[in-house]
Amino acid sequence: MSEFLSRLAALIGESHLLNDAADTAPYLTDWRGRYHGACIAVAEPATRDELVAVVKLCAAHGVAIVPQGGNTSTCGAATPDGSGRQLLLSLRRMQRIRDIDTDNHSITVEAGATLATVQAAAREAGRLFPLSLASEGSCQIGGNLSTNAGGLAVLRYGTMRELCLGLEVVLADGQVLNALSGLRKDSSGLDVKQLFIGAEGQLGIITAATLKLFPLPSAHATAWVGVADAAQAITWLNRLKDSFGDRLTSFEMLSEPCQRLLDKHQAGRVPFIAPWALLIELSDAGDSAELVERLTAWLSAQDMVDGVMAQSEAERIRLWQLREDMSETQKKEGASIKHDIGVPSSAIPAFIAACGAALDAAFPGCRIMVFGHAGDGNLHYNVSYTRADNAALFDDEAAVNAIVYDQVARFHGTLAAEHGVGQLKGAWLARYKDPVALQIMHSMKQVLDPQGLMNPGKWLSLP
Secondary structure (H helix, E strand, C coil), X not given: CHHHXXXXXXXXXXXXXXXXXXXXXXXXXXXXXXXXXCCCEEECCCCHHHHHHHHHHHHHHCCEEEEECCCCCCCCCCCCCCCCCEEEEECCCCCCEEEEECCCCEEEEECCCEHHHHHHHHHHCCEECCCCCCCXXXXXXXXXXXXXXXXXXHXXXXXXXXXXXXXXEEECCCCEEEECCCCCCCCCCCCHHHHXXXXXXXXXXXXXXXXXXXXXXXXXXXXXXXXXXXXXXXXXXXXXXXXXXHHEEEEEEEEHHHHHHHHHHCCCCCCCCCCEEEEEEEEECCCHHHHHHHHHHHHHCCCCCEEEECCCHHHHHHHHHHHHCHHHHHHCCCCCXXXXXXXXXXXXXXXXXXXXXXXXXXXXXCEEEEEEEHHHCEEEEEEECCCCCHHHXXXXXXXXXXXXXHHHHHCCCECECCCCCCCCCHHHHHHHCCHHHHHHHHHHHHHHCCCCCECCCCHHHCC
16 A cells, blocks of 8 residues: 555645544544545645546556545445545635636536635526535535435426536546536437436546526515415415415425424524425516515415515525524434435325325334425434434434335335435345336446446445
8 A cells, every 4th residue: 555655646746645543533434424435635636637546556456446525425435444545635726717618607626626616606607506515615516416416496497417517537457437518418329427417436536517607687575484284285385386386486395393493402593483484585587676586476375374575685584594504403402313305296295195104103102303305305304212312312323214215116206316325325226226227227337337436335336
């Protein structure tokens, strides 16, 4: 390893090869504090060519690579194993905005650029990059692509898969796939970039991407509304689509336990408590006052528990902050068994009823926290206090997961809607994913990474 590390330092500079335990520690534990690993070192290349040289050196020495962006994964996808023989590859220095083509509504960025940086660059150019996540200040574009991130505006703009026009990828042997493109249409064969979106760094390392931009909205109408049940929420979702079309940007829902938890930790900020709270946002290129008036008129004709309409940008930000703080607020209450599931929006009420009944039968009195992106069917379905002492929660994890994922499968859903699979869900993926689809994925892994050096130990490494 000493020869390997010496050559590695020569490629990227000694100051960008981290060996000391204090320097590597922040990279070795995932955001939830659940997965802990070790590494040979942390390498921080600054350019694609440096990264290519690092990958070729690793291939020659048989050293596995774990790529890491902002280290915000909730599934352990960017955490090395405990062997201490994997190289952690940080892309944080590869953060350039390479190009903005406002006439083509596209931006080309390096994979280490944070989501907030890309949003700001687009905004400065008078355009919108619509991906929005609570972790946008630290998560990176490469990680967003590698997990096919979704966030708060999928209802209108789609996931990263839909937002990506082209990719640059370094393969396991050091070859570079140059599929950067601003084209919306290209029928010249298979769309190979799609192999790497959602692959969590197991097929190659994304180094840059060309992404879609959109007109920058000048008008917003944002409301926090209470409804009686989940069925009413989905009825509203469809009525809003019929009334406002693609001006409906976001449709979030939070269960009553979620609201009470927010109220406990952020007293005075929660407008009211309802059986279900909806955060609804419209956006357009027109005038905010007019859009607010239209949404207010629509809401006044509905049967609701209560409601507030943001009357300023500051009020709009405060309402969104409640939603974005939900995960951190729950973290203050201790551990939970998290599920990032997706079902058709039409199935949300039935899924919530059936899954809640099944969990309560198995674990009477357990706490179920449900919130998320109801507009696209993605719910964060988190379970805790399966016993009086939450310290033993993870002893029940397999049983809880089986109940939740069986119900997800019953309603034709997915166990990984936007957070990826990582180390957390590999065995469950093998249980629920179509076997032919899995076979194709494993075949691609064998073709593109025959040595098994790209992020091993994650779901594509399982038999």
